[in-house]
Amino acid sequence: MMRRLLIASAVAGTLSACWPAYAALTENLTTSVVAMAMGNAVTADPPGIASIHFNPAGLARLEGDSESIHNFVASIRTSASFKPGEGFDVGGWRDDPLSNTSTGPVRQIMYVPGYGMPGWRLPAVAVPGIGMSWNTPGSPWTFATDSYMAQAMSLDRTTDPNDPGQYQGRQEQIQRLVYAAPSVGYKYSDTLRFGVSVPIAHAAFVVDTNMRFPNELLGVFGQLQKGWCPEEGGNIIDVFGFGVCGGGKDGMVSPFKKAANMRLELTAPFDPTINFGVLWEPSPMFALGAVYQGGSKTHYTGNYVFTTEPMLRNFVRGMNASLLGPIAGAVLGFPSSIPAVQKGNMSATIPFPAHLQVGVKLKPVKYIQLNVDASYARWSDWDALRFQFDQSVKLLEVARLYGIPDSGKLVIPRGYKSVINFAYGLQLQPIERLTIRLGYEPRKTSIPADKIDLLAPLPDTKLRSAGIGFKLDKNTDINVTGSYLTGKYYTPANTSCNMNCNTFLNIIYNPYAGQDVRGDIHVRYFGFELNKRF
Template sequence: MQPAVRLLAAALAAALPAQPALAALVENLTTSVTAMALGNAVTADPPGIDSIHFNPAGLARLTGDSKIYSAFGASIRTGAAFHKPEGFEVGGWTDDPVAGQRTGPVRQAMYVPGYGMPGWRLPGVIIPGLGMAFNKPGSDFTFATNSYMSQAISIDRTTDPNDPARFDGRQIQLQRLVYAAPSIGWKYSDTLRFGLSVPIAHSAFVVDTHMRFPNELLGVFGKLQQGWCPESGGNIIDTFGFGLCGGGRDGMVTPFKHAASMRLQMTAPFDPTLNLGVLWEPRPWFALGAVYQGGSKTRYTGKYQFDTQPMLRNFVKGLNSSLFGPVAGAVLGLPAYIPETQKGNLSATIPFPAHLQLGVKLRPIRYVQLNVDASIAKWSDWNALTFEFDQSVKLLEVARLYGIADSTKLKIPRGYKSLVNYGFGLQLFPTEKLALRLGYEPRKSSVPADKIDLIAPLPDTKLYSVGLNYKFSPHSDISLTASYMAGKFDTPANTDCNMNCNKFLNVIYNPYAGLDVAGDIKVRYAGLSFTHRF
């Protein structure tokens, strides 16, 4: 026992002095009412049945049988403003209609397993949960299960059809709903406990976005058309040439037009992972805890649909209606045509990152307890996301001009990081029945400043929480929590190649090329849980 204890203490000591870094993304935001109240710093003081997620060794502290009923409501508000800097130009074009605009209202939704995305849009979502634990009198083992949301972000900007953010995510839904979590806690001794849980999750990933491609090459093509093509359409010289004008007025290329729309909707209905925890409580006033939450290479399957606007369809049609256009198209790998709608099946392997969290609990006097946690999640696995289609996507064949060789795949760069993050929780015990809770979590984002975009508008944020627990009797208690998280980002033009780089071949994906983009995010949370022991 002593070597294990020394190893745990050494690991915790190494983590706590580390420099603040990029770590938090969407983990632990909606998982537990008690944990939220304490800044998610509960590894060394696991919260009852919610220990299944935060440290399953905490289950071994439970005696008898118990149930927990929980519900939370959460709303996400995010906005962005677009500014045209001095000297703005994209391939000769100097007026971007998005410049000077600000994004509109944001709503939430939830992916319903077995049904999909409902049509309603709400100012927030309400999610229930149910957990159970079983311990026979005198047994060193406790068995439990729970349902909870371990990961979630929901952004819906479809209320305003002209919202400028529609080019970088009209609707984004990422959620991981644990619907069962068979778990066991083992009381090895009065001071040392171990735990294991197997969360089984339904994961959903939805991206619906309009697309435009403001980059230098497309701008040059558009200016060439302006100088060569008459307003009425093609000319006889062009017909015997490369067909730049053959698409007519609708086929005139500009870098700022709505070019296409994309919807990807995927699920992974059965995705188990593994949580391992240890809890050492040598004194009533001092404890150390550690949990390893295993990741997975989650395999998603689902449907896709691409809708292409007349600009690209007519441009390709005109090119292939000329004498030399088909030759040029074949050399460049361009399609012979682009359908208005193309849909089918897709798949993707999107990692669910592994997560390690270490914590310490200090209760120097009966009335005050302090929790401090350090954690790391492996978001570096999200360096790039690759989506695989069941056929060659004609719209992506156009991207061969930009060096995208395989039109059966779409690779979206992310470049996320995984380093260390912290959480702090304070509990006050004015009476035997009442506990007051305060939480603070400075969530340094896993999205570097030069990788942020409106699909994942997650800058560094600060999470503030208040809550309480009231014991009605030895058999029942209630917990209440309210939390607020906020952060801002300011991304000057050409500093973020996930959003606003203006380079010759930056087609995937910089919809606000050359613009300054500044934005914010605010998350409001309220939760309630009721525990009954019997």
């Protein structure tokens, strides 16, 4: 029975390890050069064609035909260090090789729609895009489309094979690329405008991670093996029992050994949403704006690969080679063996949360403008994530002990929360052709402190931005922006049961059980935009 509890804990943890969160960190980071410079506080002063995302009512302010060519470069760096918590002990094991270590170099990867993962490790990710708008002179209607990255998170820790971060993401790529956004803005009057857009996105979700399962149960069982089994394996008494020693030396359990690797690659090639916007500008000195960005229950499809190390495979093989092991396993519905590699197709429904943002523009004098926005995103929709496999996953079969009757499905609780965030932007225009922009956005995370982990290293962060705009001539202007986002977290041992809880039956994945974890994240961003009116 203890063997089955051990493997059931490992399996349930395996599947729960793979689902990080977007949270507030990934929103609007590579969407608009002007908006980024203003701390994304632009709902009441939407920036040209990028109004498609921030407030489509702003399209009705455009006159004639125009084109916007934009490019962004962003680098994400995150690190974590591990220190044993007070009284560190995992079922009698105290020498964790990850104690007093730190994660190593982080780079970026990319997912190319229609191709997949090229395999490049990049110091930063470049995201080009182009937008166009059309307006007949004198018409209240403006039509437009744009391509942009709505959300992104990219991590690659594959440089160092011993990087302790490998147990919560060797590679991670989460992106939502809008490749078309048919939109329309309508000028109801000189002061009131409306707009609607339909962003059509390609979403990609890729996670590759090694796994280990340090919990009290596994540690206690490993100590039992050490006392019961000969060093080279084999125990004639054990053969007539449950096969505790039947896996030999490789089947000896340790809470600190690598147990498996999992790779998931999922996409949603066509996922439309809808944005509604309204803009009221009663005077040049004051404006109000609001946008509702509709969410969706994004349906992903793709493939999975589970690669199981000899520790678990040999352990199960030894159990089934004993007299009583197969009988107990058959009663509980456990597999007769675990393959070294199991692969297949899968699907998942992952909500893309709806988002509401309202803003005000104040322009007390001609050359100074202040924007303030408040936003709310329904990350509470991530109460649980639901996955469907094309076959019974052998590792998951042992989780039936925990009340999961169908080993081809899995529901993972997440427990994220919806928060309200504020953003601030200052715009100065010392001369007619030059605009200076400054932005500040303190971002509250949607991930509670007891849910944070290395796959979603998203604490509260602060975004600071600066940019300039320059008119080359009456029909052409350029915008340049640089920004820096940073945040830190400290998670004492046993406080986040997505990362470092050490309990007897912690089936939620905790590869750093009993460790105090300190981490940080830094995002550097540069954007360039060329706007041309015809």
